[in-house]
Amino acid sequence: MFFNYKEAKIAFLILFYFFSITITASLLVFLIHSNSKSVRALKQPKQEEETERGEFSAMTTTMETLIGLVNRIQRACTLLGDYGSAGTASLPTLWESLPSVVVVGGQSSGKSSVLESIVGRDFLPRGSGIVTRRPLVLQLHKTEPGQVEYAEFLHLPNKQFLDFSLVRKEIEDETDKMTGSRQISPVPIHLNIYSPKVVNLTLIDLPGMTKVAVERQPESVVQDIENMVRSYVEQPNCVILAITPANQDIATSDAIKLSRDVDPTGEKTFGVLTKLDLMDRGTNALDVLEGRAYPLQHPWVGIVNRSQDDINRNIDMIAARCREREFFATNLDYRHLAGKMGSEYLAKLLSKHLESVIKARIPGITSLINNSINELESELDYLGRPVAVDAGARLYTILELCRAFDRIFKEHLDGGRPGGDRIYGVFDHQLPSALRKLPFDRHLSLQNVRKVVSEADGYQPHLIAPEQGYRRLIDSALNYFIGPAEASVDAVHFILKELVRRSMVETQELRRFPTLQAEIVRAADEALDRFREDGKKTTLRLVEMESTYLTVDFFRKLPQEVEKGGNPSASNADRYTEGHLRRIGANVSSYVGMVSETLRQSIPKAVVYCQVKEAKRSLLDIFYTQVGKREDNQLAVLLDEDPALMERRQRCARRLELYKSARDEIDSVSWTR
Numbered sequence: 001m002f003f004n005y006k007e008a009k010i011a012f013l014i015l016f017y018f019f020s021i022t023i024t025a026s027l028l029v030f031l032i033h034s035n036s037k038s039v040r041a042l043k044q045p046k047q048e049e050e051t052e053r054g055e056f057s058a059m060t061t062t063m064e065t066l067i068g069l070v071n072r073i074q075r076a077c078t079l080l081g082d083y084g085s086a087g088t089a090s091l092p093t094l095w096e097s098l099p100s101v102v103v104v105g106g107q108s109s110g111k112s113s114v115l116e117s118i119v120g121r122d123f124l125p126r127g128s129g130i131v132t133r134r135p136l137v138l139q140l141h142k143t144e145p146g147q148v149e150y151a152e153f154l155h156l157p158n159k160q161f162l163d164f165s166l167v168r169k170e171i172e173d174e175t176d177k178m179t180g181s182r183q184i185s186p187v188p189i190h191l192n193i194y195s196p197k198v199v200n201l202t203l204i205d206l207p208g209m210t211k212v213a214v215e216r217q218p219e220s221v222v223q224d225i226e227n228m229v230r231s232y233v234e235q236p237n238c239v240i241l242a243i244t245p246a247n248q249d250i251a252t253s254d255a256i257k258l259s260r261d262v263d264p265t266g267e268k269t270f271g272v273l274t275k276l277d278l279m280d281r282g283t284n285a286l287d288v289l290e291g292r293a294y295p296l297q298h299p300w301v302g303i304v305n306r307s308q309d310d311i312n313r314n315i316d317m318i319a320a321r322c323r324e325r326e327f328f329a330t331n332l333d334y335r336h337l338a339g340k341m342g343s344e345y346l347a348k349l350l351s352k353h354l355e356s357v358i359k360a361r362i363p364g365i366t367s368l369i370n371n372s373i374n375e376l377e378s379e380l381d382y383l384g385r386p387v388a389v390d391a392g393a394r395l396y397t398i399l400e401l402c403r404a405f406d407r408i409f410k411e412h413l414d415g416g417r418p419g420g421d422r423i424y425g426v427f428d429h430q431l432p433s434a435l436r437k438l439p440f441d442r443h444l445s446l447q448n449v450r451k452v453v454s455e456a457d458g459y460q461p462h463l464i465a466p467e468q469g470y471r472r473l474i475d476s477a478l479n480y481f482i483g484p485a486e487a488s489v490d491a492v493h494f495i496l497k498e499l500v501r502r503s504m505v506e507t508q509e510l511r512r513f514p515t516l517q518a519e520i521v522r523a524a525d526e527a528l529d530r531f532r533e534d535g536k537k538t539t540l541r542l543v544e545m546e547s548t549y550l551t552v553d554f555f556r557k558l559p560q561e562v563e564k565g566g567n568p569s570a571s572n573a574d575r576y577t578e579g580h581l582r583r584i585g586a587n588v589s590s591y592v593g594m595v596s597e598t599l600r601q602s603i604p605k606a607v608v609y610c611q612v613k614e615a616k617r618s619l620l621d622i623f624y625t626q627v628g629k630r631e632d633n634q635l636a637v638l639l640d641e642d643p644a645l646m647e648r649r650q651r652c653a654r655r656l657e658l659y660k661s662a663r664d665e666i667d668s669v670s671w672t673r
């Protein structure tokens with residue numbers, strides 16, 4: 001029964017192998033089984049991930065389209081100088097209706113560093129003290145994968161910056177150019193970055209807020225910066241990126257204080273905690289990041305940017321991002337939040353938020369665009385078409401414009417437009433009243449009649465009737481009519497002149513051509529002067545005609561009337577007495593009255609014939625002939641537009657183009673949504 005030692009050893013070895021094989025086999029079976037499970041387990045999330053990625057990419061596409069759309073509109077706005085009241089005084093603008101992200105915070109809180117992290121490039125001036133001294137409007141444009149990254153400034157439109165350190169230099173130079181070496185300026189610098197690695201965003205970096213003036217700055221700098229920052233964050237469509245360094249007391253954060261002020265509900269504010277790596281050992285910012293302290297509607301995002309030392313050692317952005325990821329993944333305090341921390345996450349969060357903001361704003365933007373298009377189109381109509389370029393077309397344009405003016409001038413005379421009635425006022429009121437006021441009483445006073453009659457009689461007093469006395473009295477009385485006749489001509493002349501000016505103002509088509517306007521007015525004035533000369537000659541002739549041939553009948557009737565009504569012997573007796581002279585005065589007066597009545601009728605006819613009718617018929621006739629003989633360059637001078645107006649039309653046309661393309665863009669996005 002008993003084995004010897006050798007047999008026992010063999011039996012033990014056999015048993016050991018048997019158990020080893022069994023265990024290995026079961027282990028293998030277990031491993032294969034568990035492996036297939038884990039393969040399944042591994043495979044499943046990947047499929048889910050793929051579906052998720054599919055959804056995400058669809059979402060990202062819409063998001064990118066929308067944000068890209070706004071970016072493109074914003075870019076067009078900046079090219080047109082239309083970037084809101086913070087940049088210029090024009091309000092309201094399309095820019096203002098578009099959302100943009102404004103980065104605010106205290107000095108050296110890390111604003112520029114956050115921007116750089118979002119862009120993933122090293123291009124902003126950074127350091128201690130006041131570094132950002134002008135607003136920087138930064139537009140990120142996502143390009144196709146593999147395309148070259150480059151930056152472009154609005155003030156250097158045709159220069160592509162491939163070297164981003166030169167971008168920093170240009171920002172510094174451009175800042176100094178506007179501000180000197182220490183001052184701040186509200187005039188923004190516009191920078192576009194094109195890269196496959198960025199998300200479409202418009203970000204605005206602002207000077208850091210401060211409580212005291214530093215570095216030989218004026219005391220007003222504190223208030224100036226606050227005013228500037230406010231002018232941006234108070235825009236209804238801005239998203240505030242409030243940067244607060246974690247190594248400072250958040251209760252004193254300028255960014256949080258300001259954002260609470262302008263955005264009390266916290267809808268527009270994204271809180272960003274920088275410098276988490278610089279917090280005192282044993283402390284953390286979990287209270288803030290988890291929303292217990294200083295809660296905002298959007299979650300706080302923690303960031304770790306490059307330190308000054310990193311910058312000095314030229315640690316690049318890729319390495320910095322890796323380090324940031326590593327910081328959150330490995331830090332015991334923040335490990336559980338790692339997926340929702342860091343600059344990459346912040347960029348996506350902002351992008352997503354902007355999408356929802358834009359979606360909500362699209363109806364408002366569309367109606368703003370449509371209203372603006374209508375307004376711009378009517379303004380362009382008002383400003384007129386661009387000027388013709390060849391001689392024939394120029395001449396045609398000039399004649400058309402003259403005709404438009406002439407039409408309006410005629411409307412003033414014929415009725416339809418006011419002014420012509422004032423001419424009738426001259427005939428109906430001014431002329432009769434001037435005629436009534438003529439000093440015939442004085443002229444035909446007893447003394448004057450006696451004087452004129454005796455002088456006319458000479459040494460031999462008249463025998464029956466003082467023929468010469470009558471003639472002299474009538475002649476000199478008729479001279480008085482020259483005044484009212486000339487005054488009527490002048491009055492109508494001035495009315496016509498004023499109507500020319502009025503018609504010029506009312507000829508919309510001519511507004512843009514000050515030179516042509518002046519020429520037409522000059523030509524019209526010259527024509528009116530000619531018509532006035534003619535009017536004067538004609539009316540004076542009427543008066544002269546009255547004195548050259550007296551109405552015989554009138555005088556023939558006189559003795560008969562005396563004989564009929566009175567006592568002839570008595571009349572003979574008092575031939576040189578007062579009664580006789582009074583009768584002569586009365587006779588002359590009634591003759592002059594008759595002439596006055598005739599002239600009251602005929603002067604208006606002469607005036608209308610010589611001035612009004614001629615003005616209607618041939619005001620610009622001579623001008624037309626002169627223009628027809630002019631050389632092309634002289635015609636061009638006539639159509640020389642007011643430069644301010646030309647610029648206004650160009651601006652209007654460019655803006656119209658922008659709004660139309662914005663409308664088309666929005667329409668196309670709406671279709672793909």
Ligand SMILES: Nc1nc2c(ncn2[C@@H]2O[C@H](COP(=O)(O)OP(=O)(O)OP(=O)(O)O)[C@@H](O)[C@H]2O)c(=O)[nH]1
Nearest residue numbers: 107108109110111112113131132208275305307308
């Ligand atoms: N260690 C560390 N340093 C940081 C961090 N963020 C910023 N800094 C450093 O803080 C300094 C100021 O950073 P900037 O980005 O220039 O700050 P800013 O707010 O833009 O400064 P101003 O424009 O002058 O107001 C720089 O030296 C940065 O390297 C961070 O998260 N960690």
